[in-house]
Amino acid sequence: MTNSKLIHVHRGQEIYGAGQDAISLFKVCSGAVILFMILEDGRRQIIDLAGPGDLLHFELEGEYDHFAEAATETQLAVFNGPSALRDPAFLAFFLAQTRARLAMERRHITMLGRKNAQERLADFLETVSECFVSGPGAFELPMTRQQVADYLGLTLETVSRIFARWLREGRLVQVAPGQYAVPCFGDTRIGEATKVSTYLAA
Amino acid sequence: MTNSKLIHVHRGQEIYGAGQDAISLFKVCSGAVILFMILEDGRRQIIDLAGPGDLLHFELEGEYDHFAEAATETQLAVFNGPSALRDPAFLAFFLAQTRARLAMERRHITMLGRKNAQERLADFLETVSECFVSGPGAFELPMTRQQVADYLGLTLETVSRIFARWLREGRLVQVAPGQYAVPCFGDTRIGEATKVSTYLAA
DNA sequence: CGATTTTTTGATTTCAATCAATGTTGGTGG
DNA sequence: CCACCAACATTGATTGAAATCAAAAAATCG
Numbered sequence: 001m002t003n004s005k006l007i008h009v010h011r012g013q014e015i016y017g018a019g020q021d022a023i024s025l026f027k028v029c030s031g032a033v034i035l036f037m038i039l040e041d042g043r044r045q046i047i048d049l050a051g052p053g054d055l056l057h058f059e060l061e062g063e064y065d066h067f068a069e070a071a072t073e074t075q076l077a078v079f080n081g082p083s084a085l086r087d088p089a090f091l092a093f094f095l096a097q098t099r100a101r102l103a104m105e106r107r108h109i110t111m112l113g114r115k116n117a118q119e120r121l122a123d124f125l126e127t128v129s130e131c132f133v134s135g136p137g138a139f140e141l142p143m144t145r146q147q148v149a150d151y152l153g154l155t156l157e158t159v160s161r162i163f164a165r166w167l168r169e170g171r172l173v174q175v176a177p178g179q180y181a182v183p184c185f186g187d188t189r190i191g192e193a194t195k196v197s198t199y200l201a202a
Numbered sequence: 203m204t205n206s207k208l209i210h211v212h213r214g215q216e217i218y219g220a221g222q223d224a225i226s227l228f229k230v231c232s233g234a235v236i237l238f239m240i241l242e243d244g245r246r247q248i249i250d251l252a253g254p255g256d257l258l259h260f261e262l263e264g265e266y267d268h269f270a271e272a273a274t275e276t277q278l279a280v281f282n283g284p285s286a287l288r289d290p291a292f293l294a295f296f297l298a299q300t301r302a303r304l305a306m307e308r309r310h311i312t313m314l315g316r317k318n319a320q321e322r323l324a325d326f327l328e329t330v331s332e333c334f335v336s337g338p339g340a341f342e343l344p345m346t347r348q349q350v351a352d353y354l355g356l357t358l359e360t361v362s363r364i365f366a367r368w369l370r371e372g373r374l375v376q377v378a379p380g381q382y383a384v385p386c387f388g389d390t391r392i393g394e395a396t397k398v399s400t401y402l403a404a
Numbered sequence: 405c406g407a408t409t410t411t412t413t414g415a416t417t418t419c420a421a422t423c424a425a426t427g428t429t430g431g432t433g434g
Numbered sequence: 435c436c437a438c439c440a441a442c443a444t445t446g447a448t449t450g451a452a453a454t455c456a457a458a459a460a461a462t463c464g
Contacts, residue, residue, distance in 0.1 A: 099261065106239060109314060
């Protein structure tokens with residue numbers, strides 16, 4: 001059995017940063033972690049949002065090239081990479097996570113390169129609604145407008161305006177602070193196959 | 203020893219496509235391969251440009267979610283994924299390639315989300331100049347303007363305009379069709395540490 | 405309850421997209 | 435060998451989506 005220890009990190013706390021030596025692997029047990037890069041002049045781009053079950057990175061040696069920070073109160077399992085990979089079950093998990101992350105990043109690249117602001121936000125809310133369910137048809141958005149903007153390659157003003165418009169038009173409903181719902185969910189007139197992103201950005 | 207067979211693919215020929223079953227792993231021996239995704243309405247985003255030594259993908263089962271096409275005349279080594287991975291040396295290579303691809307994609311995401319057109323092209327030419335060397339300070343660009351644009355999330359007109367400006371200003375020199383050089387290379391007044399991308403986009 | 409952070413909203417600007425020709429290059433067959 | 439065709443590239447004029455600049459309003463926290 002691969003052994004690990006559990007740690008708790010607070011909202012906003014850095015887990016690791018660019019330039020530091022990669023020693024441990026981290027798996028999210030609860031909460032959410034943002035992974036991001038920062039350019040010399042301070043521009044920030046969030047690469048991914050890791051939720052329960054996700055590994056944060058796949059480095060076994062050398063330095064990190066990015067940052068990891070808790071977006072909410074978070075529990076992490078910490079592993080020693082090289083020794084954990086000797087466990088065939090862990091290796092299989094590691095490889096599966098790797099493939100999932102690569103696929104996620106391909107989608108992210110396609111989104112940033114070819115989609116407009118509305119499509120980006122719609123895609124993002126769809127992803128979040130699948131990963132951070134908080135009730136029937138409702139989901140938690142564990143990020144500020146600035147963080148959403150940094151994920152989508154937009155400004156916080158643009159994100160705020162699109163949220164405002166969708167809420168005004170009733171495409172999106174705020175059920176609690178940080179919690180939203182898309183009313184078309186379960187609406188049989190629209191059909192089960194309707195994607196949230198298609199509905200929102202229509 | 204992990205066994206493989208060699209195949210040749212012509213410029214423009216598809217190697218695999220989204221929806222097909224992933225059976226084989228491919229390693230580029232010579233030439234260049236573009237990896238891309240296509241949206242329902244035809245918008246295309248190139249995810250990566252694979253050169254000699256690179257694996258094209260890391261799927262061992264299931265369907266591809268993207269396309270691979272030869273950008274030039276290309277030689278590929280084809281492996282059976284599951285059996286190749288039983289070779290520890292191949293597994294190490296596979297993991298290293300995986301990490302390299304993830305890092306590349308993080309940079310790509312950051313570029314698309316936060317950099318302007320000039321910075322994107324400068325970054326790209328820097329990457330290409332390291333991977334496709336064709337002489338002292340010169341490099342081969344194995345792609346059309348449209349392909350460059352599809353990699354950078356721009357239009358071909360925008361790419362063409364920036365190329366034209368840099369060539370006019372002498373920041374970039376065309377040494378042959380499809381081959382360019384950045385004159386600051388080896389210019390001791392600028393210093394060895396000068397990055398091509400910094401110089402071009404300045 | 406005051407102070408700070410976060411969000412909203414409005415006015416204006418800007419960079420790249422789009423629309424529209426024109427020019428070049430490379431491959432093919434007469 | 436050269437003329438022609440198709441793919442590729444350039445260049446210009448104009449538009450448009452999102453960024454930027456600038457306050458004001460809400461939410462969060464000690």
